[in-house]
Amino acid sequence: MVEVDLDLKQHERAEPAVAELVPAAPAGRGAVELVGLTKRYGDDTVVDRVVLSIASGEFFSLLGPSGSGKTTTLMMVAGFVRPDTGAILLDGEDIAAVPPQKRGFGMVFQNYAIFPHLSVFENIAFPLRARRWAKDAVAERVRWALDLVRLGRFGDRQPHQLSGGQQQRVALARAIVFHPPVVLMDEPLGALDKNLRFEMQIEIKEIQQRLGMTVIYVTHDQEEAMSMSDRIAILNHGRVHQVGSPGEVYERPVDPFVGRFLGEANLLGGAVTAKGDIARVALPSGQELRAPRASSCDDGRGMLFIRPERVEITPGTNAPPEPSANTLTGSVRRCSFLGNILRYAIAVDGAEPVTVDLQNAVGVAPLPVGAPVVLRWPVADSLILPADPV
Amino acid sequence: MTDATAAIPASTLAAAKAPRDRTLLLLLPAVAMLVVMFLVPLVVFFVRTFMEFEGSTAEFLDQAQDLLLSQPYLTALATTNWIALIVTVIVLLIGYPIAYYLTTAKGLGVSIVVLSIVLPYFTSIIVRTFSWMVLLGEHGLVNDTLRAAGLIRDPLPLMYNRLGVLIGMSYVLLPYMVLTLFAAMRSIDASLLRAAEGLGASGFYTFRRVYFPLSLHGVISGALIVYILSIGYFITPALMGGQHDIMIAMLIDRELEVAVDWPSAALMSLSLLLVTLVLYAVYYRITDIRRLIGAR
Numbered sequence: 001m002v003e004v005d006l007d008l009k010q011h012e013r014a015e016p017a018v019a020e021l022v023p024a025a026p027a028g029r030g031a032v033e034l035v036g037l038t039k040r041y042g043d044d045t046v047v048d049r050v051v052l053s054i055a056s057g058e059f060f061s062l063l064g065p066s067g068s069g070k071t072t073t074l075m076m077v078a079g080f081v082r083p084d085t086g087a088i089l090l091d092g093e094d095i096a097a098v099p100p101q102k103r104g105f106g107m108v109f110q111n112y113a114i115f116p117h118l119s120v121f122e123n124i125a126f127p128l129r130a131r132r133w134a135k136d137a138v139a140e141r142v143r144w145a146l147d148l149v150r151l152g153r154f155g156d157r158q159p160h161q162l163s164g165g166q167q168q169r170v171a172l173a174r175a176i177v178f179h180p181p182v183v184l185m186d187e188p189l190g191a192l193d194k195n196l197r198f199e200m201q202i203e204i205k206e207i208q209q210r211l212g213m214t215v216i217y218v219t220h221d222q223e224e225a226m227s228m229s230d231r232i233a234i235l236n237h238g239r240v241h242q243v244g245s246p247g248e249v250y251e252r253p254v255d256p257f258v259g260r261f262l263g264e265a266n267l268l269g270g271a272v273t274a275k276g277d278i279a280r281v282a283l284p285s286g287q288e289l290r291a292p293r294a295s296s297c298d299d300g301r302g303m304l305f306i307r308p309e310r311v312e313i314t315p316g317t318n319a320p321p322e323p324s325a326n327t328l329t330g331s332v333r334r335c336s337f338l339g340n341i342l343r344y345a346i347a348v349d350g351a352e353p354v355t356v357d358l359q360n361a362v363g364v365a366p367l368p369v370g371a372p373v374v375l376r377w378p379v380a381d382s383l384i385l386p387a388d389p390v
Numbered sequence: 391m392t393d394a395t396a397a398i399p400a401s402t403l404a405a406a407k408a409p410r411d412r413t414l415l416l417l418l419p420a421v422a423m424l425v426v427m428f429l430v431p432l433v434v435f436f437v438r439t440f441m442e443f444e445g446s447t448a449e450f451l452d453q454a455q456d457l458l459l460s461q462p463y464l465t466a467l468a469t470t471n472w473i474a475l476i477v478t479v480i481v482l483l484i485g486y487p488i489a490y491y492l493t494t495a496k497g498l499g500v501s502i503v504v505l506s507i508v509l510p511y512f513t514s515i516i517v518r519t520f521s522w523m524v525l526l527g528e529h530g531l532v533n534d535t536l537r538a539a540g541l542i543r544d545p546l547p548l549m550y551n552r553l554g555v556l557i558g559m560s561y562v563l564l565p566y567m568v569l570t571l572f573a574a575m576r577s578i579d580a581s582l583l584r585a586a587e588g589l590g591a592s593g594f595y596t597f598r599r600v601y602f603p604l605s606l607h608g609v610i611s612g613a614l615i616v617y618i619l620s621i622g623y624f625i626t627p628a629l630m631g632g633q634h635d636i637m638i639a640m641l642i643d644r645e646l647e648v649a650v651d652w653p654s655a656a657l658m659s660l661s662l663l664l665v666t667l668v669l670y671a672v673y674y675r676i677t678d679i680r681r682l683i684g685a686r
């Protein structure tokens with residue numbers, strides 16, 4: 001019974017000064033491992049042999065489109081959904097048989113799930129009262145949590161008197177008030193508008209770091225996942241495609257799905273041949289492009305991956321070959337103004353139009369449609385991925 | 391809200407108001423029917439009662455005081471309220487689990503339960519009461535079965551006493567409670583229960599702290615409905631009760647049919663109506679009726 005002795009420890013040192021922020025999770029606690037987790041509904045495998053190892057104190061995101069199985073995975077960790085096969089280990093112990101209320105996780109739900117009939121104070125006190133904390137300790141800890149989410153004077157308010165952002169903070173305070181080693185968050189910012197969402201991202205991240213807790217965070221928003229996470233698992237159709245730091249998964253996707261899902265991506269299909277570390281993709285036009293090869297990619301059909309912001313664009317038709325860069329000639333088909341960037345679609349021979357992003361910097365004038373251009377990008381910035389499964 | 395209203399020209403406001411006024415016309419048939427068939431007879435009835443005293447307020451009040459402090463009336467009043475209270479408690483205790491089951495379960499079970507609750511609702515109350523009499527009588531199904539099984543020698547007194555009244559009335563009033571509770575429970579957000587569990591609350595704690603408080607307005611509305619209906623009850627206690635189970639409605643009937651004392655009957659009706667209206671006012675305060683019927 002992991003959480004029982006944890007609670008005892010919290011009681012023993014339940015004397016934090018109100019404003020003082022105590023690191024919550026005891027060091028080394030809150031490591032979560034998913035081992036071959038599988039969930040089927042009828043013939044539909046919604047979570048397929050998911051293996052993840054989440055370290056103590058890590059901010060870990062499950063990222064994927066709707067229907068990718070990320071929420072089901074989280075609900076299995078929480079204990080609301082029973083896995084068909086596989087195990088969930090908390091600090092090495094299998095918690096399959098432990099009911100949700102005994103797992104001792106903090107939870108933030110998609111629609112906040114604030115209790116409408118309880119005041120802000122009582123909402124936040126709920127996990128403590130459910131654990132039969134003494135009255136004084138409850139009051140002290142709730143005040144601490146209210147200060148932490150900067151709702152210090154809102155304790156007496158009723159939930160319906162709060163804005164969406166404030167309700168979100170209440171939900172957050174309620175999830176961390178009992179110092180859980182692990183906090184599960186299911187699209188917690190989904191209902192907020194963009195500016196507020198950005199603000200809350202920073203706040204949640206700060207609180208997580210301050211308290212040293214493990215956070216498992218479900219989102220479909222790749223920017224959110226990248227800005228907050230230590231590591232991200234990208235899921236699709238119930239399977240983990242890739243796990244890595246935001247930089248890794250963005251710069252070095254293992255397949256076209258990950259490449260596309262994390263942002264704009266150019267994927268130029270062709271035949272792959274290897275020559276040492278650097279492989280070549282032959283476009284249908286006959287032109288060869290070079291790039292390092294992803295380990296998942298064999299000879300045969302493949303795709304060259306390059307982010308739009310890594311491509312340089314120069315007017316002209318002359319493209320001298322360079323040892324460390326790929327060049328392609330083409331012509332401007334479209335230029336979209338997106339504020340801070342100009343997004344070009346460049347028509348090239350034998351491939352989909354290439355997207356190129358240019359900073360809308362001083363002195364940049366948009367190129368006219370039809371203008372001949374040369375595209376150039378460093379070999380090392382691109383990557384050869386396996387082709388999409390047909 | 392205020393700002394927005396201030397910014398709109400007065401003419402626009404008037405235009406926006408017009409359609410709402412016209413929708414009120416839709417209520418006209420119902421209002422007309424209520425006025426003609428309920429309000430007018432009621433007023434006529436009470437005015438005529440008052441005329442019996444030849445317009446003397448003092449005499450009217452005198453008689454009213456005599457009547458309302460008379461032993462039979464006070465006894466019936468106490469009996470009525472006591473029976474109404476017990477019936478309300480019984481119906482609540484039986485109805486709450488049924489309503490909860492209906493909100494959570496799916497499939498055939500739900501259909502069967504709903505059918506067995508709602509179907510009798512559409513059956514004549516006299517038929518239902520006589521059915522109970524068939525079951526509970528001295529030679530009814532229950533007593534015969536128990537006797538055949540050798541569990542009892544003499545028939546149990548299940549009817550023509552307080553027990554019979556409570557059984558009959560609870561059965562008849564159960565659907566009102568179940569349907570009211572069901573409406574209240576269905577509006578409880580299931581994610582709140584999940585949140586409570588996820589945050590460490592046991593099933594019982596979740597019920598006590600989250601589910602029950604959120605269903606409380608349904609409990610209060612249901613109890614008030616059942617109580618209001620109970621205090622005016624006539625047929626079931628008349629058919630299934632004993633000598634000591636005289637409720638106010640029965641007393642009124644007796645004044646009319648046996649004693650042919652219209653003024654007394656009218657006074658008692660008035661008192662019953664007043665109690666009902668007061669309870670209804672409470673009910674109205676507590677329950678947003680539109681929410682009860684599912685509108686938001």
